[in-house]
Each structure stands twice: as C-alpha cells, then as structure tokens.
Amino acid sequence: MTRNLLNRIGQAAVVLLLAFTASFLLLQALPGDALLIKYQNPEMGLSAEQIAEIRVLYGADAPIWAQYGNTLWNFLQGSFGYSIQAGVPVNTLLATNLPPTLRLASLGLVFAVLLAGTIAFAATLAPFAWLRNLLVSLPALLVSVPVFWLGIMLIQIFSFRFRLVPVINPSEFQALLLPVATLAIPIAAPLAQILIRSLDEVQTQPFVAVARAKGASRLWVLWRHVLRNALLPVLTIAGVLFGELLAGAVVTETVFGINGIGRVTEQAVSNQDTAVLQAIVILAAFGFVVINLLVDLAAPLIDPRLKRSIGATA
Structure with missing residues (x-):
C-alpha cells in the first residue's frame, strides 16, 4: 500500500511539472507583451527608461530558460x-477570489451527486418501461446543454417569469441556488449514465438473486448490496x-x-496577465491531481478486491 501511494x-x-512546463511555454508564445500593453499607454506618461526598469523588476528581460527556472522555483x-x-x-488575488x-x-458537486443518484435510483426502480426509458434518456439530454445557455434559461424562468429567485439584492442562499444548479446539471448527467449502467450490471450478479431469494426487498438489496459494488465506476x-x-465554474461565474x-x-x-x-x-x-489521487486511494475502501490486488503487486 505504501509503495502504491508513493507511486x-x-x-x-510529474503531471504537475508537465502542466507547468506546457502552460509556461504556451503563455510565453502568446503574441504581444502585457507589460508594454499596460505601461506604454501615453496616459501613464512613462519614459522608455522607466519601462525598461519595470521589465527588469518583473524579470521580463531575462532569457526564456532563466524565466522558466525562476518561475518554477517561485512556484x-x-x-x-x-x-x-x-x-x-x-497570491492575494487567489486568496480573495478562490x-x-x-x-x-x-x-455543485454535492448537488450533482444527489441529482445523479436520484435519476439512477428512479430509473432502476421505475415500475413502467416508458418511465424507465424516459429517465434513462434524460442524462443524454442534460449533458448536451451548454452551461451558459442553461444559466441564462434558469434566470429567465425562475427569476423573471416565476420571480422565485430575486436578481437584485438576493440573500446568500438565494444567490447560490441558480449558479449551483447551472454547474451541477451538466456534471450530474454523465454520473447518472454511468451509475444506471453500473446498477444494471451489478443486479445481474448471482449474489443479488440469492439475497432476493432470502426474502429481501428490491429496495433493500439495491441499497445494501448493489450500490456499493456499483459505485467504483462512478467514483x-x-x-x-x-x-x-x-x-463550468468559470462560465457560471461569468x-x-x-x-x-x-x-x-x-x-x-x-x-x-500571464x-x-x-x-x-x-x-x-493541482486540484485535478489531488482529486484523482483521493479517488485512487478511496477505491480499495469501496472494493476490497482492489486492496488485495494492490497488496499482491506490492
């Protein structure tokens, strides 16, 4: 387990280093010079010597390899x-706006998980075929909706038409309702698709038939036996x-x-502003890497077979 964690x-x-290198090179390749764009403005009244001093202060006049090394060390x-x-x-900008x-x-993630679980459970327990088909096709519709269009439509419907969420001077809770829904709905769609398929696959396993034969209800078997085995692909x-x-958060905030x-x-x-x-x-x-690292570490807790396979390869 320790060896797997270190790996x-x-x-x-390595992923973070590659991301840093790629972002540095791509941003350096952008046309124009942000320093010159700002400080060569005639309204600022700076001389060429003063602009040169500013470039030295920002390290913009150093060779590209020196800028790379200094930036990496600072990071x-x-x-x-x-x-x-x-x-x-x-750091100040990030601390204020993060x-x-x-x-x-x-x-948004919490709401997406709840929405995906609701759709998947409703589709699995649906008593009618037409209702199940409707619920199964719903994620495909939601995943195709653009985030910016969804946000605008939610504002039009819930703020302007039904006046349920005020646009001017909303409370902290009200101000989060529509943005969270806008962010969560497209994320919930693929989660629901994967969970529905995973639940259907697990329900065909022999242990499910054994549990039902012992008198357990369908809902009990789904909650106690099927769900845990179906969670790994969703995770x-x-x-x-x-x-x-x-x-999606970037678009939603805009x-x-x-x-x-x-x-x-x-x-x-x-x-x-590079x-x-x-x-x-x-x-x-960094956030993406940390989340995926936590997912890898949590997977053996959900499926003990992975823990045994990791121990066998260690």
Missing part, C-alpha cells in the same frame, strides 16, 4: 508572482469530471456575475 504521488508530481515556494494589471501579488469558487464548485468518472467542474476565479480568469485573458493565468492553470491541475 501515485510521484505520478502526480515551489508558493509564490506565483505579481499581477501586471492589478499590481498586487497573485473561496467563492471553491464554495460554488463543492456545492472514477467523478474524478475525471473535476476538470469539467472547474471549467453568467451570474460572481467574483471568483472565473472573473479573474476572464480579466487575465483580456489583459494577457502570471495570473499560469497560477490558475497550475491551481486547476
């Missing part, structure tokens, strides 16, 4: 540099969908005007 951590470190120390447009450390995004993403796909969760990482990303792209963009990319990669 996973080593793989995670390892937890320093993400300075935002060119905001003029403050990137909590709303984490709250939105975590609530795996949930880790993969974490990246989509972050991407639609609903939430001040989070999505708004910071939008402004950084518009202003070519330090901010690279920090956000590495932060997203």
Whole structure:
C-alpha cells in the first residue's frame, strides 16, 4: 500500500511539472507583451527608461530558460508572482477570489451527486418501461446543454417569469441556488449514465438473486448490496469530471456575475496577465491531481478486491 501511494504521488508530481512546463511555454508564445500593453499607454506618461526598469523588476528581460527556472522555483515556494494589471501579488488575488469558487464548485458537486443518484435510483426502480426509458434518456439530454445557455434559461424562468429567485439584492442562499444548479446539471448527467449502467450490471450478479431469494426487498438489496459494488465506476468518472467542474465554474461565474476565479480568469485573458493565468492553470491541475489521487486511494475502501490486488503487486 505504501509503495502504491508513493507511486501515485510521484505520478502526480510529474503531471504537475508537465502542466507547468506546457502552460509556461504556451503563455510565453502568446503574441504581444502585457507589460508594454499596460505601461506604454501615453496616459501613464512613462519614459522608455522607466519601462525598461519595470521589465527588469518583473524579470521580463531575462532569457526564456532563466524565466522558466525562476518561475518554477517561485512556484515551489508558493509564490506565483505579481499581477501586471492589478499590481498586487497573485497570491492575494487567489486568496480573495478562490473561496467563492471553491464554495460554488463543492456545492455543485454535492448537488450533482444527489441529482445523479436520484435519476439512477428512479430509473432502476421505475415500475413502467416508458418511465424507465424516459429517465434513462434524460442524462443524454442534460449533458448536451451548454452551461451558459442553461444559466441564462434558469434566470429567465425562475427569476423573471416565476420571480422565485430575486436578481437584485438576493440573500446568500438565494444567490447560490441558480449558479449551483447551472454547474451541477451538466456534471450530474454523465454520473447518472454511468451509475444506471453500473446498477444494471451489478443486479445481474448471482449474489443479488440469492439475497432476493432470502426474502429481501428490491429496495433493500439495491441499497445494501448493489450500490456499493456499483459505485467504483462512478467514483472514477467523478474524478475525471473535476476538470469539467472547474471549467463550468468559470462560465457560471461569468453568467451570474460572481467574483471568483472565473472573473479573474476572464480579466487575465483580456489583459494577457500571464502570471495570473499560469497560477490558475497550475491551481486547476493541482486540484485535478489531488482529486484523482483521493479517488485512487478511496477505491480499495469501496472494493476490497482492489486492496488485495494492490497488496499482491506490492
């Protein structure tokens, strides 16, 4: 088990290094110079010598390999540099804007899991074939809905038509309802698809027939015996969908005007603020790696057969 954990951590470190290198090279290849775009503005009244000093201060005049090494070393120390447009450390921007995004993403994930479980259980226990077919086809419809369109439609329906969620001066709870739903619905769709198929597959196993033969109800067998064996594929796909969760959070924050990482990303792209963009990319990669590492560690707890196979290969 320890060897497997060390291997996973080593793989995670390699993934983060590759993500850092790719983001650094791609951002450096962007046309234009964010420093010149900002400080060569005639309204600022800076001379060429002053602009050159600013470039030295930001390290923009150093060779590309030196910039790479300095940036990597700073990242390892937890320093993400300075935002060119905001003029403050990137750490400050992240500390201010990351909590709303984490709250939105975590609530969206919880709601997505609950929605996916509800659809899957309803489809499995549906008493009529037409109702089951309707529920089974529902995730395919939800996964095809664009996030920005879904957010706009939810605002139109629940805020403007039925006036259930106020647009102006909503409470903290009301302000989260539509963004969380917008983020969760597209994520819940593939989770529901995988869970429905996994439940159907597990229900064909002999131990299910034995449990039913002993007098257990269908709901009891589904909850006590089938669900745990069907969760592993869902857990795996949930880790993969974490990246989509972050991407959806960026779009959702833009639609609903939430001040989070999505708004910071939008402004950084518009202003070519490479330090901010690279920090956000590495932060997203780190979150993705951590989530998938936790999924790998949790899998043997759900399926003991994986624990025995890991012990056999160690």
